[in-house]
Amino acid sequence: MSQEIRVSNPRALEHPIIWIGVIGGTLGSIVLLDRIAWLALPLILAVVFYYLVHPFLIRLQHWGIAPQHALTIFLVLASLLCVVASLTVLPAMLNSVSQFQTNLPETMQRLSQIASEFLKNIEARFPLAKKAGLAEGLQARIDFFAQGKGTQFAGDAALFAFKWLPSLLLVPFLTFFFLRDGTAFHQLILRAVPNAFFEKTLLLFDRMDRQMHGYFKGMFWLTVLDTITLGLGLWILGLGQGIFSFQNAMLLGLVCAVFAWVPYVGTAVGGLIAICVCALHSPHNPQLLFSVVLLFCGVRLLDEFLYTPATVGRALHMHPLVTVMMIFAGGMLGGVYGLLLAMPLLGIFTVLGQMFGEIWFDPRLRARHTARNLLEKRLASNDLDL
Amino acid sequence: MGTAWGDSCRVSFWSFLRPPPLDPKLKVVGSTAIFQDCNRQELETLKLYLHERHYLAGEIVFDEGEDGEGVYIVVSGKFQATRKGMLKKKNLGEILPGECFGEIALLKSTPRLATVVAEEPSVAFAMFRSELERLADARPRLGFKVAVQVARLMSSRLHRFLEGHTDSSILS
Numbered sequence: 001m002s003q004e005i006r007v008s009n010p011r012a013l014e015h016p017i018i019w020i021g022v023i024g025g026t027l028g029s030i031v032l033l034d035r036i037a038w039l040a041l042p043l044i045l046a047v048v049f050y051y052l053v054h055p056f057l058i059r060l061q062h063w064g065i066a067p068q069h070a071l072t073i074f075l076v077l078a079s080l081l082c083v084v085a086s087l088t089v090l091p092a093m094l095n096s097v098s099q100f101q102t103n104l105p106e107t108m109q110r111l112s113q114i115a116s117e118f119l120k121n122i123e124a125r126f127p128l129a130k131k132a133g134l135a136e137g138l139q140a141r142i143d144f145f146a147q148g149k150g151t152q153f154a155g156d157a158a159l160f161a162f163k164w165l166p167s168l169l170l171v172p173f174l175t176f177f178f179l180r181d182g183t184a185f186h187q188l189i190l191r192a193v194p195n196a197f198f199e200k201t202l203l204l205f206d207r208m209d210r211q212m213h214g215y216f217k218g219m220f221w222l223t224v225l226d227t228i229t230l231g232l233g234l235w236i237l238g239l240g241q242g243i244f245s246f247q248n249a250m251l252l253g254l255v256c257a258v259f260a261w262v263p264y265v266g267t268a269v270g271g272l273i274a275i276c277v278c279a280l281h282s283p284h285n286p287q288l289l290f291s292v293v294l295l296f297c298g299v300r301l302l303d304e305f306l307y308t309p310a311t312v313g314r315a316l317h318m319h320p321l322v323t324v325m326m327i328f329a330g331g332m333l334g335g336v337y338g339l340l341l342a343m344p345l346l347g348i349f350t351v352l353g354q355m356f357g358e359i360w361f362d363p364r365l366r367a368r369h370t371a372r373n374l375l376e377k378r379l380a381s382n383d384l385d386l
Numbered sequence: 387m388g389t390a391w392g393d394s395c396r397v398s399f400w401s402f403l404r405p406p407p408l409d410p411k412l413k414v415v416g417s418t419a420i421f422q423d424c425n426r427q428e429l430e431t432l433k434l435y436l437h438e439r440h441y442l443a444g445e446i447v448f449d450e451g452e453d454g455e456g457v458y459i460v461v462s463g464k465f466q467a468t469r470k471g472m473l474k475k476k477n478l479g480e481i482l483p484g485e486c487f488g489e490i491a492l493l494k495s496t497p498r499l500a501t502v503v504a505e506e507p508s509v510a511f512a513m514f515r516s517e518l519e520r521l522a523d524a525r526p527r528l529g530f531k532v533a534v535q536v537a538r539l540m541s542s543r544l545h546r547f548l549e550g551h552t553d554s555s556i557l558s
Contacts, residue, residue: 061524183434190437195445198437198512199455206516368446375442 015357022353026326026345027333033341034334038167044341046174051216053179071179078172107280114279196368197359204355211351215344218308219261225307226257226299233295234274237288243281252277256296260303262339265327267303271296409433414461415511417484420492420535421459428528435521436511441465441504450501454491456514457536460484463508467500480505489536492518 033040053074060070123130178185186205193201231246231253238244244252256270274292282288323343330342359365405426408416412429415421415436424432436459441447447458450470458465460483467478467487478500481487490496492515522529 058524062526067524187434187437195439195441195447198439199448199453199514202437202514202516203455206514364449364452368449372442372445375444379442 015361018353018357021356022346022349023326025349025352026342027329029345029349030330030334030338030341034337037337039170040337041164042167042170042174045168045171046178047212048216049171049175050178050182051213052220053175054182054213055217057179071176074179075176110280111276114283117283194369195372196365200355200359200362200365204351204359207355208348208351211347212344215347222303222307223254223257223261226260226303227253229253229299229302230256230270230274230295233299234292237291237295238278238281243278243288262327262343265324265339267296267300411438411461411509411511414483415459418459418486419539420457420486420489420532423531423535424528428525428531431525431528432513432521435517436513439510439512441508441510443504443506443508445504447502447504447510448488448498450499451497454488454496454498456512456517457486457489457492458502458510458512459486461509461511463510464505465502465508465510466505467502469500486539489539491515492536493533493540 033044057067057070057074060073061067065073190198190202190205227250231250234252235244235246235249238249252274256267256274259266259270259273262269271293274296275289278285278288278292323346326342326346327339330338330345332338334341408426408429412433415432416424416429421429421432438461439458441463447465448454450468460481462483465481465487467481468475469478470476481502487500487502488498490499492513495515518529518532522533
């Protein structure tokens with residue numbers, strides 16, 4: 001009996017066609033999403049919100065509330081939250097953004113000065129760096145960014161917000177329909193799957209659904225944990241210097257935690273931002289900068305060994321080299337989109353590839369599908385003299 | 387005349403309040419062993435978790451030994467279950483509307499114990515383990531009802547099987 005058990009093919013992913021398909025599919029999707037970014041962004045955000053809100057609706061249903069009523073309760077609560085946020089948080093945020101825009105040229109100039117001093121110090125200590133023209137080269141790049149991109153950013157920020165506002169207004173609309181008709185849509189897609197592949201495809205949908213649910217939920221909690229750790233750390237480090245208020249430290253923590261969504265590269269960028277902020281406020285305090293670096297290294301270790309295994313997990317089982325290569329390739333093809341979406345898309349395509357391999361390389365399932373087609377043909381031509 | 391008109395008005399008024407008739411396919415689902423305890427509202431909820439599949443005469447639903455993922459409820463037509471024997475296929479019997487097959491897979495991913503083939507053009511509803519788990523998450527009462535009925539059905543089948551085997555080694 002045991003010899004007759006046909007297990008699914010766990011080595012399906014090792015087939016080169018599948019591997020090429022997984023990588024090609026991931027990169028192709030990044031390019032496509034970048035091209036239709038105006039529609040893709042609200043769609044992706046709606047999917048993220050769907051996975052974050054769905055457990056809440058399930059909890060309400062668990063308490064005996066009908067699905068439609070659970071959705072109504074959620075809509076009322078979300079609307080109330082939006083009204084409260086727009087009355088309290090939004091004005092403060094807009095004020096901060098406008099202040100930031102006004103101060104940006106000055107900030108960039110100060111940052112450039114600090115960098116220049118720092119590089120000159122390095123050259124004074126290490127003659128080899130002077131020979132290589134380290135200060136000159138880096139200074140030219142920093143000046144280029146400060147004068148070019150930095151000021152350009154200030155002017156474009158308002159335009160950027162206006163460009164994306166209509167697109168972002170689609171998010172609650174799409175999320176509502178995903179939540180209301182998600183199950184019916186799921187059934188509609190599965191109806192198109194041939195009988196022979198039906199069970200396996202359903203298994204694929206279930207795995208993908210669980211993976212995406214786990215990923216988004218995990219990322220949410222990882223961001224919360226990173227924000228709290230970094231925010232508290234920065235607040236404590238800046239206590240003696242009077243750099244951060246508690247709110248500002250938490251905001252900077254949140255920004256760095258969002259950057260940390262991009263594996264490996266994101267933490268470094270987040271750390272650089274925090275160092276720049278500290279350098280601006282306390283330029284002659286290398287101990288503080290060193291402490292910030294240590295804080296980010298510590299949070300990275302916490303992420304690696306404690307937070308990530310406890311939240312997102314290590315479901316992808318990707319080699320770090322493949323991960324970094326995919327992130328950079330994603331960044332090259334799709335900019336910020338590519339950086340952020342490379343890993344989730346790679347995860348989805350890995351599961352798709354694995355399941356496709358299991359279905360496609362199963363000769364029995366293909367034979368059953370062919371048999372069904374033959375039966376259908378025979379039935380259609382039953383009364384014809386062929 | 388006036389009375390007749392009044393009667394017809396009363397009838398139409400009550401018929402307006404009465405809920406629309408239950409989908410005949412759901413009626414068949416409600417008559418199966420694992421869903422027989424479900425009321426109308428629960429059957430309507432279950433509809434969201436069921437997948438309607440159409441099979442041609444001679445088409446295989448699943449093979450013996452294949453990983454099982456869910457149960458099938460026969461709505462119309464006829465299915466035949468067979469099992470590999472020492473010399474030839476062993477016929478386990480016909481499965482008719484209102485009956486279900488593959489229910490073990492609703493509780494655990496196990497290899498299918500038989501091959502099931504549609505004997506005539508047939509329709510079946512499929513419900514999968516992952517969906518039962520989701521149902522139990524959202525509607526624990528309904529999920530529990532279904533799980534208990536599956537356990538009862540399996541216990542009665544085990545009982546029938548044991549009646550035919552007096553050898554005590556089966557239980558050890």
